[in-house]
Structure formats: C-alpha cells, structure tokens
Amino acid sequence: MHAHASRIECRQGDIARQDDIEAVVNAANARLMSGGGVAGALHRAAGPELAEACAPLAPIHPGEAVITDAFGLPNRHVIHCLGPVYGVDEPSDALLADCYRHALELAQRHDIESLAFPALSTGAFGYPAAEAARIALSTVLTTLPHCPAVRQVRFVLFDAAGAELHRHTLEALSAG
Incomplete structure (x- = not known):
C-alpha cells in the first residue's frame, strides 16, 4: 500500500457541497468565469463575489x-485549475x-489541510476518463509527500461510474 493512499478518498457527490473540506478545486476555463459543469456549479453556489475575485487573475493557461x-x-x-483540452493542448498528460x-502546492503554501478535486478535463474538455484518473491519482500520490500540510485529498466524482473508476485506479496505483 502506498504510504499516502490512506490520505486519498474517492466518492460520488457534489463538489459544491463538501462542507468538511477547506478548499475545493474548480475545473476552470481560461477566463475563470462561470460556465457549465463544475465551474457553473461552484460559481452558482459561491455567488457573484467569486467572479469578481477571479477577474483580475484571468486569463490562466493550461496547467x-x-x-x-x-x-x-x-x-x-477555491483553487481554480485550467486543464488541457484533450487533443488540442499538448502535452496533455503533462x-x-x-x-x-x-x-x-497552492494548498501547501496556504496551509490548507483538506482539498477536494473533480475529474479535471474529463467533461467538455474531452479527456478520456481512465487516462485522466490515472494521471490525477499518480500525480497526487507523488506530490503529497512534498505537501505535509495537506492531510486529506478527496476526489468528488459526478457519477457512480467515475467514483468507482477512481477507487479502482487508486487501488491499482497503491498496490504497485
């Protein structure tokens, strides 16, 4: 078992309703504005102040x-990440x-102990779910040892299939 896998959980749910988590990650667009999917849900729940806070930070680039x-x-x-558009932004895996x-790294710098991620780039940006889960979980597993402030990482997936895919991927990576 990977030493840091116990700090990672995968569940089905609503990213905008993670009451026990210090920071949620937004699957942002380059302008950091409300949109569909995760960005729309978070902006609606946060209110118009979120768009106002984002405006001077935009645009951001993939990664x-x-x-x-x-x-x-x-x-x-809220930590806003711009994932790559699959087949457009290269190298998409990096x-x-x-x-x-x-x-x-942002969570570490801001002493954030718990962080919830959606499956970045898998919606409108078209990243294949299994490949995205492998990249996400392997990156978190290799980065967590360098981020001791972060005690919990939760992947919050929109549907049961996504949650199960992430759980199986985490198990496979942790066993290796």
Whole structure:
C-alpha cells in the first residue's frame, strides 16, 4: 500500500457541497468565469463575489492554478485549475498533471489541510476518463509527500461510474 493512499478518498457527490473540506478545486476555463459543469456549479453556489475575485487573475493557461476565497461555498478557498483540452493542448498528460501538482502546492503554501478535486478535463474538455484518473491519482500520490500540510485529498466524482473508476485506479496505483 502506498504510504499516502490512506490520505486519498474517492466518492460520488457534489463538489459544491463538501462542507468538511477547506478548499475545493474548480475545473476552470481560461477566463475563470462561470460556465457549465463544475465551474457553473461552484460559481452558482459561491455567488457573484467569486467572479469578481477571479477577474483580475484571468486569463490562466493550461496547467496553471490560482486561489481565491470561497465566498458562499462552505469552504475557505477555491483553487481554480485550467486543464488541457484533450487533443488540442499538448502535452496533455503533462499539463493535466501540472493542474493537480500546482493545486496541491497552492494548498501547501496556504496551509490548507483538506482539498477536494473533480475529474479535471474529463467533461467538455474531452479527456478520456481512465487516462485522466490515472494521471490525477499518480500525480497526487507523488506530490503529497512534498505537501505535509495537506492531510486529506478527496476526489468528488459526478457519477457512480467515475467514483468507482477512481477507487479502482487508486487501488491499482497503491498496490504497485
């Protein structure tokens, strides 16, 4: 078992309703504005202050992450990551890994103990779910030892199939 796997959990749920988590990660667009999917859900729950806080930070590039307060969300912070558009932003695997690594590094710098990720780039950006889960979980496993402030990482997946895929991927990577 990988030493840091016990600090990672995968579950089905709503990323905007993670009351016991200090920071949630937004699957952002380059302008950091509300949109569909995760970005829309978080912006709706946070209120208009989130868009106001994001405006001076935009635009961001694939692989980058920035942090804001969470406003109306039950969390302290939102970490906004721009994942790669599959087949467009290259090297997509490195850019996707950068999202997870940069989010964890921001959490470490801000003494954030718990962080919840969605499956970045797998919605409108078209990243294949299994490949995205492998990149996400392997990056978190290799980055966590360098982020001792981060005690818990939760992957919050929209549907049961996504949660199960992430659980199986975590088990396989942890056994290796």
